[in-house]
Amino acid sequence: MAKKYCDIETLKFILNEVNNYTSLFELEHFADHDAESMETFFDSVKDFSDKELYPCFAEMDSPPAHYKDGKIIVHSQVGKVMKQGGEMGLINATFPYENNGLQMPLTAFTAAHYIMDAANNHLPGYLGLTMGATELIIHFASEELKETYVEKMGSGEWGGTMCLTEPQAGSSLSDIVTSATPTDDGHYKIKGQKIFISAGDHEYASNFVHLVLARIEGAPAGTKGISLFVVPKKRPEADGSLTPNDVITAGDFQKLGQKGYCTTHLMFGENDDCQGYLVGQPHKGLKYMFLMMNGARIGVGRGAAAIAAAAYEASLQYANERSQGRKLTNTGKKDVNAAQSLIIEHADVRRMLLMQKSVAEGSLHLVLKAAKLADVANFSSDEKERERNRLLLEILIPVVKTYPSEMGLQATSNGVQVLGGYGFCSEYILQQYFRDIRIFSIYEGTTGIQSLDLLGRKVVMNEGQALQLLAGEVMQTIQDASKYDELKPYGAKLGEKLQLVQKVLTKLGGFAMAGDFERYTSDATIFMEFFGHLVMSWLWLEMATVAKESLVKGDTAHSSDFYESKIHTMKYYFKYELAKTTSQAEVLMDEASLTIANGKKVFA
């Protein structure tokens, strides 16, 4: 295990100086918090992560969570984390006061969960899913359901899950068939199977509350006929006892990574005795889920950013300790009698580490920026500000989910490479990070689905208004950077790339105008890569500008080396990563459509 799993100094720089998150305390909803109380909270989360999460990270991988005799067996630390995490507010801190919450900004909560994810990405999901399920109840369920469930879930005594996926309905939720039959008693009888349900069962919660998407008999076909139900594993009775509710745990999926985070197969109503309680209005279930989806997607981006950061720290430590070969001298020769060099002196190793650093830290900035947009969109008293922040969040959210997941995987692969053969061996932790991060581009909407959302919906939403707002933000950063000669060329480069986005969209828009929507979206994932690099370059220029300002002002919050390293990483990003957008634009604007299934036997 590496000595360090995340860089708290960088987290605080991005949170405080780059995102200026303390401005949120000016909003009435967050007025009881201040920077000092948040510091105390972050310190306690770091301490908790050091003591309870990081030490058991490797052992959660093996033996994995598994199914035995009708039960899911998970690492015993799950119990400690549910209990202590609940007590520390790591489930309910963002909830309103009237629901036992602390009205903490999502931005601060995201920073806290980032520390935990970096320490041990198998554990925070147990808290995170309980939080997500409880939030749905708080926002959309009846007072009676709130009274019954919110307190026990918020404290971690009961676990929560999100049950969307079925064997035939993964990306396409319109094909859900789990049924809900109304009864004279006011509840519904639920029947169906849900697969891949994270944190769906274990012995460390006395009950589970599943938020289940199902179709009421006679409901319209497609997404407009899907309703949301609270379905407890055990029914809470008036006397406080719990009665089994015909929810059977049929198995636990064995996986490539995140092996300590159980992934269950649940069967509802096999004995015709599973009660479900409607949340909100009939047929609005998917709408409710989607209203909460932005938070879940920020959570996925955050997890991937954290793993990429932990992998970077581990490979950086190795590169600083491992000697191999000798650095070339200026004559182009190696002095074989000299001591071996540390591998961190080799340019290629430095390139890989810089790629890791740029992706990990840039992703963290993206995730925290999105969380802050969500906080302002939800709680500003100024309606225009709320709408502006909402639109910016909407266009960024598919990128927030996808960039850290996809580029974090590549960054972590570089981390394995930095270790050479040892990177592939179980005694070093890099292989576990590499396996763990692989899932992030699949769950909570695959990269393909996120890319369709970005190009098919978000880019054109409100007649392109969200895109225009984003372009305005990028232009503002370019203007801020141009005050410094060192940063000016990078601002100019970013300006050129912004024009390239317009060119690409004009070209693709031609297909849409001609009614060929399949061609318009056929390379949506390439567009996501292209757009993701542009967004990340903007965020790196923003970070570099803040660092430069601090250097010029002589700020001493961090060392000058710290600030210089941020500027250097921005330059890396522009040279090695932003440059890739040229070839991506070429692919996007190429007329040939080679991937559309039009009857040709391409795979013959």
Ligand SMILES: Cc1cc2nc3c(=O)[nH]c(=O)nc-3n(C[C@H](O)[C@H](O)[C@H](O)COP(=O)(O)OP(=O)(O)OC[C@H]3O[C@@H](n4cnc5c(N)ncnc54)[C@H](O)[C@@H]3O)c2cc1C
């Ligand atoms: C470890 C793990 C944990 C999970 N946790 C949960 C959970 O807690 N709750 C829950 O409800 N679900 C959960 N899931 C399910 C997850 O959200 C789905 O696996 C995911 O949405 C993809 O669905 P699928 O597996 O059916 O793949 P499919 O939908 O069959 O997709 C297969 C491939 O086809 C592509 N594809 C599908 N449709 C289209 C299209 N229209 N256009 C272009 N490409 C397309 C996809 O991008 C993908 O590459 C989890 C899954 C895993 C593996």
